[in-house]
Structure formats: C-alpha cells, structure tokens
Amino acid sequence: MSEPEVEKLQVGVLGCGPISQAAHFDALAKASNAELYAICDVAQDLRSNVAAAYGPTACYGNYDEMLDDPNVQAVIIATSDPFHVPASLDAISAGKHVLCEKPAAISVREVLDLGEAVKASGLVYHVGHMKRYDAGIQSAREFVENEIGEILGFKGWYCDSTHRYQVTDAVQPKIQKSINSKRPADDPKANLARYYMLAHGSHLIDIARYLVGEIVEVDAKLTKRFGAYSWFIDTLFADGFHGHLNLTVPVRMDWHEGFEIFGENGSVIAKTYNPWLFKSTDVEIFRERDASTIKPLGADGHFYRRQVEGFAAAVFGKEPENSSKIDDAIASVRTMSAISQSVLTKRPVRVADAMGEIR
Numbered sequence: 497m498s499e500p501e502v503e504k505l506q507v508g509v510l511g512c513g514p515i516s517q518a519a520h521f522d523a524l525a526k527a528s529n530a531e532l533y534a535i536c537d538v539a540q541d542l543r544s545n546v547a548a549a550y551g552p553t554a555c556y557g558n559y560d561e562m563l564d565d566p567n568v569q570a571v572i573i574a575t576s577d578p579f580h581v582p583a584s585l586d587a588i589s590a591g592k593h594v595l596c597e598k599p600a601a602i603s604v605r606e607v608l609d610l611g612e613a614v615k616a617s618g619l620v621y622h623v624g625h626m627k628r629y630d631a632g633i634q635s636a637r638e639f640v641e642n643e644i645g646e647i648l649g650f651k652g653w654y655c656d657s658t659h660r661y662q663v664t665d666a667v668q669p670k671i672q673k674s675i676n677s678k679r680p681a682d683d684p685k686a687n688l689a690r691y692y693m694l695a696h697g698s699h700l701i702d703i704a705r706y707l708v709g710e711i712v713e714v715d716a717k718l719t720k721r722f723g724a725y726s727w728f729i730d731t732l733f734a735d736g737f738h739g740h741l742n743l744t745v746p747v748r749m750d751w752h753e754g755f756e757i758f759g760e761n762g763s764v765i766a767k768t769y770n771p772w773l774f775k776s777t778d779v780e781i782f783r784e785r786d787a788s789t790i791k792p793l794g795a796d797g798h799f800y801r802r803q804v805e806g807f808a809a810a811v812f813g814k815e816p817e818n819s820s821k822i823d824d825a826i827a828s829v830r831t832m833s834a835i836s837q838s839v840l841t842k843r844p845v846r847v848a849d850a851m852g853e854i855r
C-alpha cells in the first residue's frame with residue numbers, strides 16, 4: 497500500500513549562505529511536512545551550487561520575484577542580521593508566513609514595528625531560536641511545567657569556543673562562499689560585543705525564558721580581555737526568583753553551554769553541545785520524591801528540521817507549544833537592549849523599559 501499523501505509546506509529560502517547550507521536545506525530535504533520549493537540569493541554562483549545540490553523548483557536572484565511566486569507559501573529568512581526585519585516585513589506584505597533566523601531584529605524599535613505588522617497580518621511568524629527544538633531542553637521544560645513546583649533559582653551559560661571552527665569545519669558540509677553575496681553596509685563584526693550579543697546572547701536569553709519564564713530585570717557586567725568578552729548578568733524573573741546568565745565568547749576550552757534549575761520538587765542540570773554536532777542536550781532531572789535521576793535520550797538532534805516541522809505545523813493550524821513567536825522575538829531583543837544599557841549605566845535595568853541600542 498502506498499504512503500498517504502502528506503501536505504508539504506512550500507518554502508522559499510532567502511539566502512544561500514552558511515546557515516542555509518549547513519542547516520536549512522538539509523532540514524527541508526528531511527522534513528515530513530515541508531519542502532524546499534524556491535531559493536533566492538543575489539549571488540548567482542551560490543544559487544547554482546545550491547540548486548545543483550538540492551534541486552529547488554524555482555531559483556531567484558531577486559527577493560521580490562520570489563515573493564511574487566504564488567507557489568511560495570512561506571519563507572525562511574537566512575540573511576545577515578540587519579536584513580531580517582526588512583525581509584520579514586516584505587514577506588508579510590506579500591502574504592507569506594515567516595521563519596526568520598535569530599536575532600529577529602537588531603533594535604527594539606524595529607522589532608516593535610515588526611510586531612505590529614505580524615499581529616495585523618494573522619500570518620505565522622517564528623524566529624529561529626532552534627534550541628527550543630532540542631529534545632533534552634524540551635524534557636527540562638516539561639519537568640518545570642509539570643513537576644518542579646516553585647522555582648528557587650536559574651543559572652544559564654553559553655560559551656562559544658576558540659576551537660569552534662575546527663569542529664564546524666569537520667562536521668558541516670563544505671560551505672560554499674561567494675564574493676557576490678549581499679552584505680550589510682557596515683561590517684557586523686566591527687563591534688564584536690554587539691555581534692556576540694546578537695548572535696549568541698539571543699540563544700542564551702531565549703532558552704532561559706523558554707525554561708523558566710519572563711526576565712523582568714537585568715544587572716549586567718561586561719569584561720573584555722585578550723579579544724574575549726564575558727557578560728555576567730544577574731536576572732530577576734517574573735515569578736520573583738533570581739537567576740544568573742553568563743555569555744562568554746570565545747572561551748578558551750571546548751564549547752561550554754548549559755543550565756541549572758533548582759526547584760521545590762527537584763532540580764535540573766543540563767549540558768548543551770555545539771549545535772553542529774546535532775546532539776540533544778544531556779539533561780539530568782532529579783526528582784526529590786523518589787530521590788532518583790532520569791536522563792532522557794533525545795535521539796533526534798536535528799533541531800533545524802524539528803524547527804521547520806514546527807513552523808509548518810503552525811501554518812497548518814497546529815501551533816507547537818514550544819515555538820518562538822513574535823512576542824518571544826520582542827522579549828529577546830528587549831532583553832539584549834536592557835543588558836547593553838545595564839553594562840553602560842552600571843545599574844539594573846527593567847526589560848520593559850529598554851529601548852536603547854544593543855552595543
């Protein structure tokens with residue numbers, strides 16, 4: 497008997513750069529409910545290489561033309577950060593659902609404008625905080641939801657490694673680059689503190705919020721030494737408990753990421769791997785009631801495929817409980833802004849008041 501036909505979301509990918517080559521094209525090739533329909537990149541050489549490897553139905557050098565294609569139901573925006581909001585707004589105007597890479601935006605002002613457009617459109621907008629699709633992290637969240645009781649404290653750390661490129665070069669497909677790629681006018685790496693906060697801080701903040709709820713206030717300190725950056729961030733969560741976030745880039749050791757949650761009925765200790773290893777977080781969940789620990793195996797570590805499947809499910813009317821939507825995007829950008837402001841003023845900053853630049 498043949499397999500029943502499954503409706504597959506027809507996706508156009510904007511940007512054929514490293515993240516698309518290492519994650520999104522493979523995710524779409526393997527997704528159960530979505531497929532690559534079109535690609536778009538101004539760089540003709542990249543387009544050709546990707547088309548040869550993944551065989552999209554349509555190839556575009558012009559984003560407006562891809563958005564005009566009625567067969568494109570949704571877009572993945574995989575461009576450099578400053579293009580995320582303009583590209584998301586264009587897609588929404590064209591009536592396309594959006595899965596946009598993180599960070600959703602590079603300023604509070606623009607994420608708020610985006611929020612208005614998304615909410616008025618009724619379209620699905622997800623931001624690529626793909627760690628929410630890490631099965632280990634999801635099991636920690638389930639324990640928090642269902643069993644942990646009151647939370648006493650949270651610690652999260654995200655330390656990208658000096659050796660990250662040796663690891664990614666070893667495990668990713670060979671990444672094709674092009675001198676014809678569209679780049680922002682200002683080099684995003686000219687201000688490394690800002691670049692690291694947007695690239696990595698966005699993950700750290702999102703996972704803390706996903707696990708234990710809204711961050712309402714931050715008190716942040718930044719140390720810069722030998723080209724490395726380390727933020728120590730005291731956090732107050734909406735539920736009234738305190739926490740701590742550490743972002744260190746690059747750390748002089750292997751990738752070092754994880755969290756600890758201390759609760760009334762148990763605790764969680766987690767070690768997260770370099771995402772390019774496609775290995776779910778190791779989570780130890782200790783239950784006070786029987787004084788025992790469980791370690792769930794998240795065998796499927798393809799966070800990016802799971803993410804696009806979640807996105808397609810949302811478009812088809814089954815919004816996943818863990819998806820990162822526009823309000824998560826706004827909260828993430830606001831929290832990064834609050835951290836910047838706190839570093840600058842050396843004072844605690846309420847996230848709801850944060851409007852300033854991410855520096």
Ligand SMILES: NC(=O)c1ccc[n+]([C@@H]2O[C@H](COP(=O)([O-])OP(=O)(O)OC[C@H]3O[C@@H](n4cnc5c(N)ncnc54)[C@H](O)[C@@H]3O)[C@@H](O)[C@H]2O)c1
Pocket residue numbers: 510511512513514515516536537538539542557558559574575576577579597598599624626676677678679695771
């Ligand atoms: N979630 C993750 O794990 C993860 C990991 C790495 C990168 N990222 C994010 O992915 C994003 C993209 O990263 P990258 O390194 O692939 O970027 P990149 O800038 O190297 O590549 C983007 C490509 O998009 C094309 N492009 C941009 N605007 C275009 C337009 N209007 N029309 C046609 N083509 C256009 C460029 O020509 C370029 O080839 C970044 O925001 C980054 O933060 C996420």
